[in-house]
Amino acid sequence: MKLQPCQPGFLDARDGILAADSLLYQGQYHTSIWSAFARRGMGYNAVQGASTSATDQTAGFDTPPNVSLKKTTALVFGNTFDVAIRVTCLQVPTTAYSVSDELPAGLQFVGSTTGGTLMGNKVTFANLAFTSTNQSLTLRFRAQATTAAAYALLTPVDDNQDGRTAGGFASTFLAGITAWASSSTRAFSGTQAWAATPPVTPSDYVLTSAPFTPTGLSVLSFYHYFDFEASYDGGTVELSTDNGTTWQNGEVYFIQNGPNSVFDASTTAPGERCFSGTSSSTQTFQRSVMDLRSFANAPLRIRFRVRTDDGNPGTFEGWVVDDVQVINGGGGNQRIELRTAANAVQESQTVVTYLVPATATATQTGLAKASQFSAQPNPFGSVGLRLQLSLPTAQPRVSLTLFDVAGRSLPRRTVDRPGAGPSTLAWPEAAALPAGLYLLRAQLPDGSSSTLRVVRE
Numbered sequence: 001m002k003l004q005p006c007q008p009g010f011l012d013a014r015d016g017i018l019a020a021d022s023l024l025y026q027g028q029y030h031t032s033i034w035s036a037f038a039r040r041g042m043g044y045n046a047v048q049g050a051s052t053s054a055t056d057q058t059a060g061f062d063t064p065p066n067v068s069l070k071k072t073t074a075l076v077f078g079n080t081f082d083v084a085i086r087v088t089c090l091q092v093p094t095t096a097y098s099v100s101d102e103l104p105a106g107l108q109f110v111g112s113t114t115g116g117t118l119m120g121n122k123v124t125f126a127n128l129a130f131t132s133t134n135q136s137l138t139l140r141f142r143a144q145a146t147t148a149a150a151y152a153l154l155t156p157v158d159d160n161q162d163g164r165t166a167g168g169f170a171s172t173f174l175a176g177i178t179a180w181a182s183s184s185t186r187a188f189s190g191t192q193a194w195a196a197t198p199p200v201t202p203s204d205y206v207l208t209s210a211p212f213t214p215t216g217l218s219v220l221s222f223y224h225y226f227d228f229e230a231s232y233d234g235g236t237v238e239l240s241t242d243n244g245t246t247w248q249n250g251e252v253y254f255i256q257n258g259p260n261s262v263f264d265a266s267t268t269a270p271g272e273r274c275f276s277g278t279s280s281s282t283q284t285f286q287r288s289v290m291d292l293r294s295f296a297n298a299p300l301r302i303r304f305r306v307r308t309d310d311g312n313p314g315t316f317e318g319w320v321v322d323d324v325q326v327i328n329g330g331g332g333n334q335r336i337e338l339r340t341a342a343n344a345v346q347e348s349q350t351v352v353t354y355l356v357p358a359t360a361t362a363t364q365t366g367l368a369k370a371s372q373f374s375a376q377p378n379p380f381g382s383v384g385l386r387l388q389l390s391l392p393t394a395q396p397r398v399s400l401t402l403f404d405v406a407g408r409s410l411p412r413r414t415v416d417r418p419g420a421g422p423s424t425l426a427w428p429e430a431a432a433l434p435a436g437l438y439l440l441r442a443q444l445p446d447g448s449s450s451t452l453r454v455v456r457e
Helices: 010-025 030-038 428-432
Strands: 067-069 075-078 080-089 097-102 107-111 117-119 122-128 136-145 154-159 170-175 181-183 193-196 203-208 217-227 234-240 254-256 286-291 301-308 318-329 331-339 345-355 372-375 385-391 397-403 409-416 421-427 436-443 449-456
Touching: 010 030, 067 331, 067 345, 075 080, 080 097, 080 122, 080 331, 107 331, 122 136, 193 203, 193 301, 217 234, 217 345, 301 318, 318 345, 372 449, 385 397, 385 436, 409 421, 421 428
Parallel strands: 075 345
Antiparallel strands: 067 080, 080 136, 097 122, 097 331, 107 136, 117 122, 154 318, 170 203, 181 193, 193 318, 203 301, 217 286, 217 318, 234 301, 254 286, 331 345, 372 385, 385 421, 397 409, 397 436, 436 449
């Protein structure tokens, strides 16, 4: 129980038991534990959903593969990428595995410190052998955008209700009288966000953008927290290509944190995918991302729609949406694949990768845009760097990397579990650097980053 989060679900409990087995018995009983849970629908590919909802689960009756690929963020931005792919042995295999990362056009392989080789546009790590359960390998390589492929980011929609209101969002009701409103009750960044409080009478109301045009590589990104009566009340993101005459549910275009539930058969939208129940037992925001490339070069509108039924068995907060952005730029997909010795794809992941100019400041998106990052003093001397970091919410980690003017990676540091608000980090080792200009990059868990120019006197 000590290894479970607060308000655990069944899969949280399963993972806590597996963690205890790893700590106490080095994973000796993993196979038996997995078999017991898999027989009851809580196998490797089961989906728990929110621990507070009884309607958003997916049963899974499978046991883990021998080797697993750790999924990373679905969206990244940058010019130079230090890619780290992690694979873990769950049951010791008798044959070797391989991992590959197919790079998008315009992203060039620079080198690897862990045996990665380039064939065509694919970086491959071959003959990966494992000798013990829970053994992990981190496969690293560096890639850099070509000048011709890097584009500054454009945000035709950029709304956080704290000074940025591009997108022309407006609230209207389709049934009932409830409306979206700017609220200071809860926000991902700053103090304001769009909020939709569910009434106790049937309602249907929307927050709709003005028309905009996705170009090139284009995604919709937003941060949100939702708390609805599960399956009876909920929210959807909808798209219109005819200036609002008709709308479609955008569920199939999500590449990160899509709808987690469906509307009940008794509602006005039976079986339709939606955000319902509670998104987080810790009341934190999650980032959701939609791929808009299917709508490139044509006018598009988006809307956040809330539908509720009659009455509520309790008090629910509704839907809070913040930092809504449509991001247009250049780049493409990284396709990461884990293959068996028979060359069969066992697991895979697609990472949408924006390529931006090396001098661009437009990498400030997502969490990085909501954070503050500075170095004092700058220039710095014999005492090293002293960094100030202010985050809107607590994070699991922030990775810091120094680069010289040639793009070579120098010292690195990882800040574990930084809290919300301001914090200070001393980096005295930076004093050992020779005099000159350096770039300091802070990589955040959502894939966004912030880069500073610092000078060693």
